[in-house]
Amino acid sequence: MRREIPLAITFITSLIIIVSFFIPHAPFGTMQEVSLKWYAIIAGFTMLLGVDSLIHMHYQKIKRKKSDWAHSLVLIVGFAVFVIAGTISGFRYGSAMDINSSFMYLYNYVIIPLQSTMFALLSFFIASAAYRAFRARNLDATLLLITAVIVMIGRVPIGYQIWHNFPAVAEWIMAIPQMAAKRGILIGISLGMIAVSLRIMLGIERSYLS
Amino acid sequence: MHNFWTIFGVWMAAFLTLAIFSFLYKDNPFYKLAEHLYVGTSAGYMLIYTYFLTIKPMLIDPITKQQQFFLFIPAFFGIIMLTRWFPKIAWLSRWSIAFTIGIGTGLAITGSIQGILIPQIKGTLIALHGWNWTTLNNLLIIIGVISTLTYFYFSKAHKGVIGKTAKIGIIYIMIAFGASFGYTVMGRISLLIGRMYFLFHDWIPLIR
Amino acid sequence: MNIFERIEKIDRRIIFLLVAIAVLLPLIFKVRMEIPISEPVKKAFVSVDTLSSGTYILISVDYDPASMPELQPMYKTLLMQCFEKGLKPVMIVQWPLGLPLSIKAMSEMAVEYNRMARAEGKDTVVYGVDYCNIGYRPGGVAQIVGIGKEIRDYFESDYKGTPLDSLPMMNNIHNYDNFALLFALEAGSMGDFYVQYANARFGIKIIFGMTAVSAPDAYPYLQSGQIIGLLGGLQGAAEYETLMKKPGFATMGMTAQSWVHVLIVLFILLGNIGYFINRKKRRS
Numbered sequence: 001m002r003r004e005i006p007l008a009i010t011f012i013t014s015l016i017i018i019v020s021f022f023i024p025h026a027p028f029g030t031m032q033e034v035s036l037k038w039y040a041i042i043a044g045f046t047m048l049l050g051v052d053s054l055i056h057m058h059y060q061k062i063k064r065k066k067s068d069w070a071h072s073l074v075l076i077v078g079f080a081v082f083v084i085a086g087t088i089s090g091f092r093y094g095s096a097m098d099i100n101s102s103f104m105y106l107y108n109y110v111i112i113p114l115q116s117t118m119f120a121l122l123s124f125f126i127a128s129a130a131y132r133a134f135r136a137r138n139l140d141a142t143l144l145l146i147t148a149v150i151v152m153i154g155r156v157p158i159g160y161q162i163w164h165n166f167p168a169v170a171e172w173i174m175a176i177p178q179m180a181a182k183r184g185i186l187i188g189i190s191l192g193m194i195a196v197s198l199r200i201m202l203g204i205e206r207s208y209l210s
Numbered sequence: 211m212h213n214f215w216t217i218f219g220v221w222m223a224a225f226l227t228l229a230i231f232s233f234l235y236k237d238n239p240f241y242k243l244a245e246h247l248y249v250g251t252s253a254g255y256m257l258i259y260t261y262f263l264t265i266k267p268m269l270i271d272p273i274t275k276q277q278q279f280f281l282f283i284p285a286f287f288g289i290i291m292l293t294r295w296f297p298k299i300a301w302l303s304r305w306s307i308a309f310t311i312g313i314g315t316g317l318a319i320t321g322s323i324q325g326i327l328i329p330q331i332k333g334t335l336i337a338l339h340g341w342n343w344t345t346l347n348n349l350l351i352i353i354g355v356i357s358t359l360t361y362f363y364f365s366k367a368h369k370g371v372i373g374k375t376a377k378i379g380i381i382y383i384m385i386a387f388g389a390s391f392g393y394t395v396m397g398r399i400s401l402l403i404g405r406m407y408f409l410f411h412d413w414i415p416l417i418r
Numbered sequence: 419m420n421i422f423e424r425i426e427k428i429d430r431r432i433i434f435l436l437v438a439i440a441v442l443l444p445l446i447f448k449v450r451m452e453i454p455i456s457e458p459v460k461k462a463f464v465s466v467d468t469l470s471s472g473t474y475i476l477i478s479v480d481y482d483p484a485s486m487p488e489l490q491p492m493y494k495t496l497l498m499q500c501f502e503k504g505l506k507p508v509m510i511v512q513w514p515l516g517l518p519l520s521i522k523a524m525s526e527m528a529v530e531y532n533r534m535a536r537a538e539g540k541d542t543v544v545y546g547v548d549y550c551n552i553g554y555r556p557g558g559v560a561q562i563v564g565i566g567k568e569i570r571d572y573f574e575s576d577y578k579g580t581p582l583d584s585l586p587m588m589n590n591i592h593n594y595d596n597f598a599l600l601f602a603l604e605a606g607s608m609g610d611f612y613v614q615y616a617n618a619r620f621g622i623k624i625i626f627g628m629t630a631v632s633a634p635d636a637y638p639y640l641q642s643g644q645i646i647g648l649l650g651g652l653q654g655a656a657e658y659e660t661l662m663k664k665p666g667f668a669t670m671g672m673t674a675q676s677w678v679h680v681l682i683v684l685f686i687l688l689g690n691i692g693y694f695i696n697r698k699k700r701r702s
């Protein structure tokens with residue numbers, strides 16, 4: 001029963017969604033409406049799982065004084081400060097997201113710089129990679145390289161200064177050959193998605209239960 | 211108004227920005243500190259929003275204020291998701307996972323057909339009449355879509371007509387990847403511009 | 419070691435430094451360049467600009483600080499356009515980390531517009547009457563389908579917890595049918611879901627403002643008419659600012675962007691010249 005019940009739940013819920021697509025009236029429409037709302041609520045809980053395993057892992061590291069435990073301490077302190085600020089803001093303003101709350105202050109001056117700089121770092125590495133690894137070794141690589149260069153120059157104002165038709169050429173690449181290939185990939189992905197979904201629905205694919 | 215807390219916040223943000231950028235020189239304790247702080251604060255943020263933007267408005271408020279007691283059912287499914295913490299009853303969490311997977315597959319099947327397959331195929335069935343620029347572009351689109359799909363068709367060996375079509379497909383795919391690379395460069399540099407603007411506008415006012 | 423071998427083995431930190439300088443100099447010296455306008459951005463701008471006053475527009479803020487420099491300028495310019503045209507923007511958020519960004523920009527733009535409106539003797543905008551932010555709820559795809567029937571099934575209240583029914587502008591607003599347009603600011607796959615469900619099933623017109631990384635993937639939707647406009651990356655934002663005649667962060671940043679692109683193209687050229695000369699040498 002530990003396998004059969006989940007398989008039945010998957011089959012029934014997916015069937016409700018598919019049937020209600022074709023017959024959106026009662027009772028199917030209502031069943032879909034309720035299921036979708038429940039899905040949203042359940043999905044909300046998954047976040048707790050992730051947070052717990054992260055905090056648990058770092059708590060153990062501190063407790064056992066493993067190497068780099070000080071880093072784990074920083075992580076836990078950061079976590080605790082945000083939870084405390086969020087809770088206080090929630091009680092004080094009715095919502096942690098009030099523009100004047102301490103939670104928003106911390107978001108502005110801690111999360112924004114940390115997250116945006118982490119991703120900005122990639123700009124340096126992509127420049128370095130372009131220099132070291134982007135070689136016209138064969139026809140395919142040359143094609144990739146030439147397209148990248150045209151798009152890189154054509155999509156910025158300097159391309160327009162160099163040659164007024166540069167932006168139009170870049171836009172043509174994006175809208176015709178690039179689009180056609182992306183469409184081929186998109187159609188392929190959606191066909192694959194349908195096949196996998198049917199396999200899951202019919203209980204052939206069960207890896208999600210492991 | 212620039213009060214103490216604003217100035218303090220800007221300095222703290224500048225310190226964290228520089229701590230992460232210091233990785234460019236080499237890995238160091240400041241970077242490690244910022245990295246762990248990033249993970250910890252994000253987890254703290256997640257916990258708060260799960261309560262204030264999910265559990266409170268979608269469960270607690272409707273149950274306590276509007277007596278929507280049937281919401282105990284999704285609450286139950288949500289809570290049994292957490293049984294993964296207890297190995298003996300962890301199998302119960304499969305019920306919630308099965309529910310979400312079921313909804314996901316049902317939506318994926320209908321959405322992929324109605325929202326992708328049909329409109330995308332329709333978009334490829336385009337007119338080829340008269341010798342003009344539009345006809346040429348339309349022809350290039352049709353060839354591109356078919357040849358790319360052929361390239362990803364692995365049920366038959368890429369020989370003969372299929373092999374030649376797949377080769378055309380590679381040309382299109384390389385163009386698409388090149389364009390994506392160009393755009394990725396653009397995106398990453400924009401993020402750097404954002405951080406530089408912060409450092410030299412909000413922190414050290416060199417950019418006015 | 420010849421010069422090309424030396425160039426090939428250059429310390430990557432020198433490359434980093436050159437990139438930083440190429441970004442910084444045009445920002446400090448305020449070098450400006452003319453922004454050419456592309457067709458997908460023009461279509462997006464016209465679609466919003468031709469809406470009549472009082473029309474509702476749904477703005478989905480689906481990004482976080484990692485994509486802020488690209489998408490926040492689009493969002494701000496769009497809000498200003500809505501306020502100036504008398505449109506009624508309703509913000510919805512699908513990325514939890516993006517909610518504070520959506521609130522922050524909304525408040526800033528309302529203050530900026532009201533200051534301008536007071537100086538010109540125009541009506542000011544009021545939260546809940548002319549614009550509002552219903553915030554974030556989980557669910558992703560399920561929620562996108564669900565609000566096609568009733569927004570209140572998920573959003574009983576706005577981001578602050580104020581009941582939706584107590585916001586005057588939301589009185590008769592229930593689903594996508596009440597909006598002329600969905601302007602989705604996307605850093606990931608939420609846009610695909612909007613296309614698949616909000617557009618295909620419920621028929622709402624969609625415009626995408628996307629990060630440069632995601633924008634190429636949206637072209638198939640543009641050609642098939644599933645979206646009616648597309649802004650890609652900082653350039654897209656700069657084009658929108660130009661069309662609005664309000665140059666801001668994006669317009670200023672595009673010169674730095676140009677310089678770095680030229681620098682990277684030079685890197686690629688130099689790397690390849692070195693590669694071919696060294697390969698020839700190794701073969702001989």
